[in-house]
Structures are given as structure tokens and as C-alpha cells.
Amino acid sequence: MSSDTMTIREMCDTYEVTPRTLRFYEAKELLAPIRQGQKRLFTKRDRARLKLILRGKRFGFSLEQIRQLLDLYDAGDQQYSQMLRTQELAAERLEDMMRQRDELDGAINDLRTQMDWVARMLAERDGSSAHAAE
DSSP states (O other): OOTTOEEHHHHHHHHTOOHHHHHHHHHTTSOOOEEETTEEEEOHHHHHHHHHHHHHHHTTOOHHHHHHHHHHGGGSSTTHHHHHHHHHHHHHHHHHHHHHHHHHHHHHHHHHHHHHHHHHHHHHHHHHHHHHHO
């Protein structure tokens, strides 16, 4: 193995992904490892792309959005287009995440209120049962 390439096993170990994940990204043309028979060798470019894919997935970007960002890398403008589009998508995603967090916070508060009500009802019932037994 050259220090410039990694096997599928090395990629899996390094980036904590499965071979199936790597093959899926390859099938979606997000990665393009060198093929030597059945063997796949991943280049530094593939590794950089995988890092961006994993980061994008972590932030909730769709694979299509990630593909578009990766494709902009080769636009020939020193990644200006890629960075600009990334900033736009990130701002949209952040807004979505904050809205989801607000909705989740509301649901958590509602659930706590409901649980407190049930706890009070149970406590009153237990108190009534204790007095009836006396």
C-alpha cells in the first residue's frame, strides 16, 4: 500500500464507517476509489471527500446537497463558489435545527407538565387510599 492510498478496511477503521457505507457512496459517485480488481484504494481526495460527506450528514444535509457542494470544489474559483454555497446551506440548516429545537423544547415542557399532573393525581389517590385504610 502506498502512503497516498488506503484500503477499504483502513478507511473503515479510520473513519468509523462500514464497507457498505463506502460502497454506497461510491455507487452514488461521491467517492471514486482506484479499482484494482476487487480491491478499492482510496486516495487523499477520497478521504477529504469522505470527511466532508460525514460532516454534512452529521449536520443533516441531504446527499444531493453534499454532492452539489463536492462538485463545486472543481469550479476553478479557488473554492469560492463551494464556500459561498456551503454558507448558504449551513444558514438554512441552522435555522431548521433551531426551529426543531424550539419545537422539541415545547414538547419536553408539555410532557413534563403532563407527568407532573399525573404524579399529583397518583399522590392524591395514594393519600386517599391511605386515609380510607385507617
